Amino acid sequence: MFGYYYGHGYGFGPWGLPLMIAILISLYAQIKVSSSFNKYLRVPSRIGLTGREVARMILDRNGLYDIEIEPIGGNLTDHYDPRSKVIRLSRNVYNGNSLASVAVAAHEVGHAIQHSEGYFPLILRNNLAPIASFSARFVWILIFLGFVISPFLLELGILLYLAVVLFQVITLPVEFNASRRALLQLENGIISMDETEGSRKVLQAAALTYVAATLVAVLQLLRLLSISGRRD
Numbered sequence: 001m002f003g004y005y006y007g008h009g010y011g012f013g014p015w016g017l018p019l020m021i022a023i024l025i026s027l028y029a030q031i032k033v034s035s036s037f038n039k040y041l042r043v044p045s046r047i048g049l050t051g052r053e054v055a056r057m058i059l060d061r062n063g064l065y066d067i068e069i070e071p072i073g074g075n076l077t078d079h080y081d082p083r084s085k086v087i088r089l090s091r092n093v094y095n096g097n098s099l100a101s102v103a104v105a106a107h108e109v110g111h112a113i114q115h116s117e118g119y120f121p122l123i124l125r126n127n128l129a130p131i132a133s134f135s136a137r138f139v140w141i142l143i144f145l146g147f148v149i150s151p152f153l154l155e156l157g158i159l160l161y162l163a164v165v166l167f168q169v170i171t172l173p174v175e176f177n178a179s180r181r182a183l184l185q186l187e188n189g190i191i192s193m194d195e196t197e198g199s200r201k202v203l204q205a206a207a208l209t210y211v212a213a214t215l216v217a218v219l220q221l222l223r224l225l226s227i228s229g230r231r232d
Helices: 003-008 013-041 051-061 099-117 120-148 151-186 193-231
Strands: 068-072 079-081 086-090
Touching: 013 099, 013 193, 051 068, 051 086, 051 099, 079 099, 086 099, 099 120, 099 151, 099 193, 120 151, 151 193
Parallel strands: 068 086
Antiparallel strands: 079 086
């Protein structure tokens, strides 16, 4: 997007190289989570339960009887919807009895447990989500218009992008905590000791994608601030 301005002294600036490295790390993270998930998708869990059954078991023993579990299309589209109180699991997780299926299902239940306990970072993220979603829709339009029309629009775009960055940063403790809760639940009679490492690898690979996305967002923000400063 900003290549056009290279001759005017903006270009990638001092944050260009770190940003490119962060983007490469993000691509690596995506490959890592896919490879780890696919690897352990082929490893049956010893308990033999599907992701849906494991999720139901963990929910029930935590008193979360009112939370529903539904299948959803796509791959790695699993999520917990706090507004509807529904855990949605992709088909491979919902119907699968693999170690990957069990780990991902437990992770989403971890979010449901966070919600039931009023875990503050999750509440903060949920409240920020609509603002971040709105900002993500318009931020790059405003930034582009800021270059060609008015610096005020650039500053407004950067302000909107700040909401996106804050959302990414707040997501980190939420995801790490959900994974920690998932492992604790799984180790309580669902997976055996020698299955713990595989479950942890699946969850760590997923967490790496959030770390990489946050790194990209922060460096992009610094780059935009640097460009804005040079325009001033």
